[in-house]
Amino acid sequence: MSTELDLSRRPAKPAETGPVNLSGLSLVKLRERMEEIGIDKKKAKMRANQVSHWMHNFGVTDFDDMTNIAKDMRAKLVENHIIARPDITEHKVSVDGTQKWLSRFGPGIEAESVFIPDVARSGALCVSSQVGCTLSCTFCHTGTQKMVRNLTAQEIVAQVLVARDTLGEWPTPSENRKLTNIVFMGMGEPLYNLDNVVEAIDTISDCEGISIGRRRITVSTAGVAPKIPELGARTNAMLAISLHATNDDLRDEIVPINKKYNLECLFDAIRSYPDLGNSKRVTFEYVMLKDVNDSLAEAVDLIKLLKGLPAKINLIPFNPWPGSPYECSDWDKIETFAEVLNRAGLSAPIRTPRGRDIFAACGQLRSESIKERASDRLKAKIAQNSTAAE
Incomplete structure (x- = not known):
């Protein structure tokens, strides 16, 4: 359980x-x-x-x-x-231009953020809201890292500042920006750190500062249903749902939070999100897992599930990581899946994998931070004092 x-x-x-x-x-x-x-x-x-x-x-x-x-x-x-930035313990650049930073916010506290250039007409920065994660989604590398702690609002904003430093986007440009969008799709579940996420969005969207509009900020949740309407009311940000399955049995298996908030509960919360419409659609993320969730029947079920909602589906080819139990669906099967959705009038772009060579693609983020128990800290302190007394 x-x-x-x-x-x-x-x-x-x-x-x-x-x-x-x-x-x-x-x-x-x-x-x-x-x-x-x-x-x-x-x-x-x-x-x-x-x-x-x-x-x-x-x-x-x-x-x-x-x-x-x-x-x-x-x-x-x-x-x-x-006025200090976090220490950058690692900065990698992919062959496709994607950049990944591992930021150190304190002893043993590290989180990853990723800049993806040229996404449509924009560049998106994927930020983390926690170090580790409690949700254990089976296709996600972050889910294999135990929860360490929430990031503060200041630490979330720092990820944006680090990216701006690297991109040379100071002062904040009014046009031709490289970094135009923020997506809370990095490490952690944003709605389990909602107060800090809200505060960070307030700072990121301040028109006299970083000045990235709320309609260009997307918060993704695996399905913390009770917090979804609150997110909309407090931030007016765009909503993304990490869906990946069209029935409770499969979603219970690959997105375990579904056992607590099933699809009926989740979709009731989504329909309560403020101001949904053609200009404010919900993005549904659907990772394509070979022989798991990629059948034509599931494409049809997805159409039924999203009926009546202003929705967009991002089809995400599974990005492998060491020890992952899944394979990516065959490309022709992904295209067929997308075609079924498109014929039903749904927007279903296939997300081109970016940054795979530096483990910066969707579902690949993870740090080596480990939560230190109070008893371990006490033992270390006693050992240190003993050494000093000798």
Whole structure:
């Protein structure tokens, strides 16, 4: 029996010591920070807006570059603050131009993000919302990594800043951008970290900062049904559903959260998503698994399942990973599956695999982070103290 844990109420990370990193903080938290260092409320809002604009529109990492802030104020900021990116422990570039970063947010805390260039007319950044995952979807490499912790909103935003640094997109361009879309399709289940995802989207979509519109931000869920309407109400982002099966028996097997929220429950929640229509369709992700979910009968069942919903289906050729129990469907079978959906009036593009050679494709993301138990930390501390006493 599988267990899904909602970690949204747990502290994302221990309290920090030393200088406070302002990079990636929301306007609300920046304003709170300004007040904490003695700036009155009226000026704190103005200062927060200024600092955010420099960090998230111009990409600066040095307070001295904030030229419209008085020198004495900059000196005050320097005393207790830094503007820092996470350590990049690995950066790989695929032969097809896809880029992958492994960002280190603390000791043993690493997550992957992937930039996919030239997706239609845009470039999409796939960001992670957790380190590890609790859902154990059988086709997904991330599902083989035990949950370590939620990422904070600041850490989610940091993935966007890292990509912008590499792409050289500072200040935020008004046109001809390389990075135009954000997809929460990396490591983790975003709706089990909803508060931080909401806060991150607020920062990413701020028109005076990173300025990526909410209609260009997509949040994918494996089916945390009760949180779906809340996601729409709080973010107005686009919704994607990691579906992969048309009946409960198969979905129970490959997407175990279905045992808790079955297809009927899931689709009731989807229909409650705010403002669905032709300009705001739900994307259904369907990974093509050879002889598992790729029959013509299942294509027909998918048509029936999506009847009445403004929907788009992304057919995803399975991307293998070490020890994976599946094979990708034959290409002609994928094309036939897509043709059945297209004839029924559904948009069903086949997603071209990107970044397979660097394990950056859909379902391949994973880090080596391992959750450290409190007892292990205590043992290590005792051992360290013993060594120091000798």
